[in-house]
Amino acid sequence: MEWQPLAHGPDCAKPVWEIDQQTASDALRSRRGGPEHACPNEECNHRDRYDRITVRVLCRSCGRVHLLNGEEHTARTTTTVRTGYGQAPKRVAGLWLYPGPPLLDWDWEDAGPSGYLCAREKVARLTEEDIVGGIGEGRGPRGGTIWSAGALSTFGPSVTGRAAPHVTWARTSGDKTFATVAAAAKWVKAEVDAAAASVTTEGQDQ
Template sequence: MTGGLGALAAHLDYTTPQHRPDCTATTWEVDYRLHRAERSERNSGHSCPLDTDNPGACGHGDSHQALAVRIYCRRCGAATELRAELPEVPMRFDTVRLGMGTKPKRCGALWIYQGPPPQQGILSDQPGEPQWHLVARRNAPRLDPQDIVGAVEPALTPRGRPCFTAHWGLTELTPDSGGRPTPVFQHIGGSDGTYFPTVTAAARWLGENVPAPTGAVAPA
């Protein structure tokens, strides 16, 4: 991915279950279960969702690791159950490797969110520095496209010196071949010769040069 899309993918288009209207709880209980499952017909020749993202990744045939996740509220009783199939060895991440869930850094009236590192590995791997950062107008558990001011990522100047570039103008969310939304920045940094020594400097420039959309939420 280029142009900050990795950070956008890590932060946008996620949602959370809803409590019942009269519930005052703000958190959820989350449990999950992994178990071996067999399909009812042997040699079913199933179409595995794993192959959609990574052709050839499916190796479990009719026997597979089944995942069940239940999200529920003890107070109001609202509940959601999610089911999926997993590879033989599920990968366990932390928030640094996922590029989300870490506390954003304030920069004036804006917030800098960490994106994923260049190589997303399992816990035994070294993730390296984040490749992308998102710059947003508010501090919130869930971000919307209108919150995004721009993205910042590492680059090299024409003379080969390390720097950062800024991308802005999130104009549309177009579906990819799988029907999932793909964000698009209208302006890709570096093409106009504008480079920055730090992520913070790039975020400040975005705050000074990218106007807020009509109806934007005030910073938290």
């Protein structure tokens, strides 16, 4: 949830981004960019010259251009299996499950997602309002894969200093674990349906 989309212009007829990058090696730091300086960390290149990267994101339809600048950059090519985001959601137990990254960073080629966010509807991009539950991977006493779950999400301010909001679940499976993702999804769906039915009953009583 900490990734934020870049905005197109108002009423953009064809919202498609064209993305390029440019790297300027040994660029001179201008006075407006800060005074000449050196960093005591031997592995850091903070000084009056640096490698500057600029990512240009433009839309030819609305004319909007985003220029993203940085230094001491790293770049790598990965896949949606590694990042989690970008994979297609799957329909399980009446919910749409959106996959996350694998549990172990070095074992991502053959490993499945380590968790899922659950939504009632299939959407192009999840928002806080879409999420009704979450499923997470764990290890049982003998090292086997188990799954736990939470339902009815509430989002609050980040508690880690990152952009991602902190999520809490009104109901959790607690000590109850599941052998499969499908079983965990069924539990989430039952909890969400029970909460919805309770709200409906209360409304009728009033």
